[in-house]
Amino acid sequence: MIGETRKKPRVAMLITSLAGGGAEKAVSMLLQGFNPERYELHLIVNRKEGPYLSLLPSYVHVSEMNAPRLRSAWKAYIRTLRQVRPDIVISHMWENNVLNVVGRRLSGLRFGTVLCEHSSISRHRGKGVNMMRRWCYKRADAVVGCSHMMGEELKDILKVPRSLVHVIYNAVLNESFYRRANESVEHHWLQQGMVKGRTSRDSEVLEDTADQAGHLGGLASKIPVLLGLGRLSPEKRYDLLIEAVYLLHQRGHKVRALIIGEGAERERLTQLIGDRGLESWVELPGYASNPLPILRLADIYVQCSDVEGLPTALIEAVALGTSIVATRTATGTEEVLEGIHSALLVPCGDVEAMVDALEAQLEQLDVQQQDNEVPNVPIHSGIGDYTESESSREIAVSYTDSMDTQFQRLNKFTLSYVVEQYEALIRDVLQKHGIEETPLPNNFSPTEAITKEGGTVRRGVSR
Structure with a gap:
């Protein structure tokens, strides 16, 4: 939690499950790409299920809320937040994004919130849903669209302030x-x-x-x-x-x-x-x-x-x-x-x-x-x-x-590039809340750096 001295910032991902969808795959990829020497990594899900669970590294801590309906999951989420005590929560898909912002306000905890949209805003959802999202998204620390057009929809339809909107593509391509x-x-x-x-x-x-x-x-x-x-x-x-x-x-x-x-x-x-x-x-x-x-x-x-x-x-x-x-x-x-x-x-x-x-x-x-x-x-x-x-x-x-x-x-769709974008955003949000990342060792190698010539620096460890 913000205000504590901890060796590594505690970064949590929030998503309904890891069932076989594009957003779920993106979350799984990010958790594989984030450096465990930089962050303490957590995954908060409503249901601990889906094919991408088996791909998670062993150092990712998984918490299950198991609420009967996601829209009424705020009590379970607050309980989980008090157990995990994150420094930042990165949520994915609109219901989880709303839950993330509401949970921060009701829990009494202080942590950064990053909301990620994975589906077109213009093609669905009624006025009531968009009003709810508009209220919540303005109160987040950052809102990520996974395409430039989605970034424009966040600004034009949900009226998210331009300063809060970031465009980061989902990671699709990795070394395997x-x-x-x-x-x-x-x-x-x-x-x-x-x-x-x-x-x-x-x-x-x-x-x-x-x-x-x-x-x-x-x-x-x-x-x-x-x-x-x-x-x-x-x-x-x-x-x-x-x-x-x-x-x-x-x-x-x-x-x-x-x-x-x-x-x-x-x-x-x-x-x-x-x-x-x-x-x-x-x-x-x-x-x-x-x-x-x-x-x-x-x-x-x-x-x-x-x-x-x-x-x-x-x-x-x-x-x-x-x-x-x-x-x-x-x-x-x-x-x-x-x-x-x-x-x-x-x-x-x-x-x-x-x-x-x-x-x-x-x-x-x-x-x-x-x-x-x-x-x-x-x-x-x-x-x-x-x-x-x-x-x-x-x-x-x-x-x-x-x-x-x-x-x-x-x-721009490679894991290494996308991780760099998220790491920069996480750093900015943590600094906004007064948390500085612990510097990595001087002999640490960047995460899966990619060059066109074929040189690869694998996920870093001290050596």
Whole structure:
């Protein structure tokens, strides 16, 4: 607690659980990236569950509130705060953000509050919710949006003072990214192949992106495989992907689709697959603890969502060089795809536009196969010349051939870069409350520093 002398500041993350979602994955990544010699790390959850729990380092202390409903969890949160006695709490998603601010006021404790938004504010929530958020967010020490458009929404819609708003992208790429992408996958629709590159170091997530010639999904698959990846929830709109497969078949394109994830929409999507007679063409395999090999081997990654904050799977698809068709969501998507190759944007909810874009990507894959080129490699493919026409409303992403630009755009999604941004913000908030961080040893190495040339300084320890 503020006012105490402690060797290390006590930093807590607050989130509902570590179930399989983008915000939950981001929290897990941050806790893996933060330096335990710099902070005493805590995680406060309402429910101690989810696949990302197993990824937490042993030095992270986990507290479970176990409240029946998150909106009535303030008593449990205050009790947990008095046990943990944090110096700063970084909360994620709007209900936890409100809980964080209210908990500080009601607990009588003094600690810094950082609120992180992970979903577009403009696309949902009623006036009452936004009024509540507006009141709370103005009283935080800092509010983080995970994309620049979300930062603008925080200022424009919730009227958060400009001085409180920060933009920090979620960490998606770390030193194990390509190693995990190269793991085997046994699905009978996918052909095995490896992404080239030295996969043991974080730096090679970004290095030699034009050398990913092992991406063999399109060459080896006689029938192209489309991929949807994420929670089976209404806003993900996987019904559009199923309808797109049906319409592509009507146009003479035999394609298959895998939709990896679990959620409340499974029954409805299964019914739609049956109604369209696609039982042999579309599968819902469920949640995958490591979907990267599937994403690597798929021919086209398809984002169908109506709303995204910062689409994790889209960033992963870019890093793996997979061809992309994505909906133009209010936040996040265009920032990820700006200057990135092998991608087409379509309006949200427009299945005809999606089918047209998929057809264009499939035709490009055919050209690459005929020319014995390796498809889905992140070098300029010419798809950027595909423009709007009478029969199509796709919005082509702006393209650039600069590999330096490619590196710079991916670098902002690396764990080392994101940790640096959060460490600077934590330092500012702690100083605001009169807490100075204990200096690290002179021989301490920075957390996973990444260079384009491939040099990596691993998470530091005294040596």
